[in-house]
Amino acid sequence: MLNLDQFMDIRFLHRQGHSVREIARLTGHSRNTVRKMLRADGSPRPTRRQCKSKLDPFKPYLEQRWQEHALSSVRLHQEISSQGFVGCVRVVRRFIERLRRGVQVSQRLTVRFETPPGEQAQCDWAEVGRFPMPDGVMARVYAFVMVLCFSRYMYIEFTRSMRVDVLIRCHQNAFAFFGGWPRRILYDNMRQVVIRPDRVNPRFHDFARYYGFEVKRHRPYRPRTKGKVERMVGYVRGNFLNGRSFAGIDDLNGQGRQWLGSVANVRVHATTGARPCDLLLEETLTPIAGQQPYQLVHSVVRRVGAEALVRFERSDYSVPAGLVGQRVYLDASAGRILIRTKDLVVAEHERARQPGQRVEAPVHVRERWQRSLEAKPVPPKGCHVSFAEEVQVRPLEVYAQVSS
Numbered sequence: 001m002l003n004l005d006q007f008m009d010i011r012f013l014h015r016q017g018h019s020v021r022e023i024a025r026l027t028g029h030s031r032n033t034v035r036k037m038l039r040a041d042g043s044p045r046p047t048r049r050q051c052k053s054k055l056d057p058f059k060p061y062l063e064q065r066w067q068e069h070a071l072s073s074v075r076l077h078q079e080i081s082s083q084g085f086v087g088c089v090r091v092v093r094r095f096i097e098r099l100r101r102g103v104q105v106s107q108r109l110t111v112r113f114e115t116p117p118g119e120q121a122q123c124d125w126a127e128v129g130r131f132p133m134p135d136g137v138m139a140r141v142y143a144f145v146m147v148l149c150f151s152r153y154m155y156i157e158f159t160r161s162m163r164v165d166v167l168i169r170c171h172q173n174a175f176a177f178f179g180g181w182p183r184r185i186l187y188d189n190m191r192q193v194v195i196r197p198d199r200v201n202p203r204f205h206d207f208a209r210y211y212g213f214e215v216k217r218h219r220p221y222r223p224r225t226k227g228k229v230e231r232m233v234g235y236v237r238g239n240f241l242n243g244r245s246f247a248g249i250d251d252l253n254g255q256g257r258q259w260l261g262s263v264a265n266v267r268v269h270a271t272t273g274a275r276p277c278d279l280l281l282e283e284t285l286t287p288i289a290g291q292q293p294y295q296l297v298h299s300v301v302r303r304v305g306a307e308a309l310v311r312f313e314r315s316d317y318s319v320p321a322g323l324v325g326q327r328v329y330l331d332a333s334a335g336r337i338l339i340r341t342k343d344l345v346v347a348e349h350e351r352a353r354q355p356g357q358r359v360e361a362p363v364h365v366r367e368r369w370q371r372s373l374e375a376k377p378v379p380p381k382g383c384h385v386s387f388a389e390e391v392q393v394r395p396l397e398v399y400a401q402v403s404s
Contacts, residue, residue, distance in 0.1 A: 002029070002037065010037045054087045055095060062092065066099055115149040118284030120216075122147055122186045122229035123171075125162055128241060139354065141249070143241075144170040147232045148182065151279030152269045154232055154260065156240075158252045160354055163313075164192045165296050165332070168207050172293060175211070180285030184214035186229075193217070203296070210294045212286065239263065298332040308368050309360075310339060315352035318360035321368045 002010075006027070013023045020038070024031045055062075058080045065071055065079070073093040077085075080092070128141040144157045144167070155174040159166050175181045185208075187193045193215065195201050200208075200215055208215050240259050246252040265276045272279060302310045304323045309316040312330055317337050319328065323346060331338040332351065337359070339347040349359045 002033070004043050007037055007040075007043050010034055014038055053091070054085065055091050058083065058085055059095065062095060063099060066096055117150045117279075117282045118182050118286075120149045120184050120186060121182045122149060124188060124229045124233060125190060126233045126236070128158065133354075137356075141252070143233070143236060144174075145229055145233055145236060146171075146174045146185075147229050148178065148276075148280070148283055148285075149228055151276050151283050152228065152232075152272060153178065153276040153280045153283070154264050156236055156256050156260065158249055158256060160249060162190075162192060164201060164203050165298060167192045168204065168294065168296050171207070175288050178280070178283075178285060178288075180283075180287045181211055181213050182283075182285060184216050186216045186218060188218055203298075207294055207296065211291075235264070296333060300330050300332075301327055302330050303327050308364060309358070312337065313352075314355035315357045315359065317347065317349050317352075318364035318368075319347045320364060321371045 006029075009027060010023055010029070013026060018026070020031050020034050023029075023034045027034070061080065061083075062076050065076060071079075073096045074089060076096065077089040077092045123144075123146045126143040126145060128143050130138045130140050133139050139160060142159050142162050144159060145154065146156075147154045155177045157170045157173055159170065171181075189197075191201075193201055193204050194217060205215070240256065240263075244255070246255060265280075268275055300312065302312065304310055304319055304326055306324060307316075308319055308321045308324050310319055310328060310330060311317075312332060317330075317339065319339055323341070326341070328346065329340050329342070331340070335351050337347075337349045337351050338345060339349075347361065347364070349361065352359055
């Protein structure tokens with residue numbers, strides 16, 4: 001095969017007007033070779049010669065074993081050596097490295113998927129950090145992030161917990177912020193939503209069924225499936241949280257809401273080329289107007305302790321002192337705790353803002369003190385035996401006379 005310089009010489013002589021016979025005489029090539037180079041669409045490219053390798057008969061076995069168990073090159077070399085392979089381990093290592101690179105490329109390959117208006121939203125939790133409370137206890141702060149996939153319109157809310165009831169409340173606030181909800185929402189395998197690979201948390205499933213949206217989960221260990229919300233989590237950290245100070249959760253949410261309205265949802269998005277607030281008008285969401293809010297009530301049975309307190313989620317709530325030792329029903333909603341004995345409500349409290357709090361009604365405290373002061377001693381247990389016969393008492397002189 002001719003090299004590039006020889007090919008260019010033939011073309012140059014042809015452009016100068018030389019015939020095929022004359023070019024063949026000047027270059028020393030045959031006339032057929034000259035004609036072939038003149039008819040060619042481009043410069044000749046050398047074909048790589050396929051060399052046979054000692055490893056060729058063992059490649060199907062190596063590929064199968066590596067895909068099944070990801071065995072090391074040394075281990076695979078030992079296995080095929082017992083089958084008759086006489087090469088060194090470096091040959092096996094090069095082959096396995098090519099297989100590994102192919103898998104890595106497939107895993108990193110991402111296909112962008114754009115959804116139509118009102119079709120999908122993506123949701124995720126992010127941990128903001130741990131911060132000291134006034135009593136010195138370190139408290140965790142989490143960020144709830146939801147983004148509409150078509151418009152990239154975003155909602156964030158900061159909480160102290162990732163419980164199911166908190167997650168549902170954040171969804172309701174997001175729906176009110178958007179003005180509706182999409183047909184499906186994509187989640188990772190968060191335990192508040194997924195309790196098993198094939199089962200959704202019953203409490204969250206009931207909430208999704210009430211609003212009529214479909215719960216979708218991405219493949220395990222594949223966070224790029226919900227890349228829109230993953231990118232928004234990084235955007236919240238870098239553009240909003242980084243370098244700012246906040247005076248508690250309320251201030252954090254207040255500044256977050258202001259940031260959404262002045263920065264995040266009014267900027268020109270790099271992918272869509274439009275502002276999320278403008279594309280929101282094209283979202284075909286199920287309208288929230290006229291929809292009654294979902295009432296989340298978590299009911300449990302508890303036994304009243306010796307201090308006339310009932311424990312729920314590491315916080316204590318007071319009840320009348322007369323219920324010590326009895327079983328009561330506790331109904332926990334978004335912000336209230338209702339304690340009852342069957343159909344009779346005996347106590348109602350605001351829900352504790354953080355674990356470890358003691359929520360007591362003043363009337364319960366007064367009753368507990370009063371009853372403890374008026375407590376009567378428990379009657380002693382035992383029996384009584386009385387003797388009617390008189391016991392004879394002798395003077396000591398009688399014993400002295402007997403002894404002498």
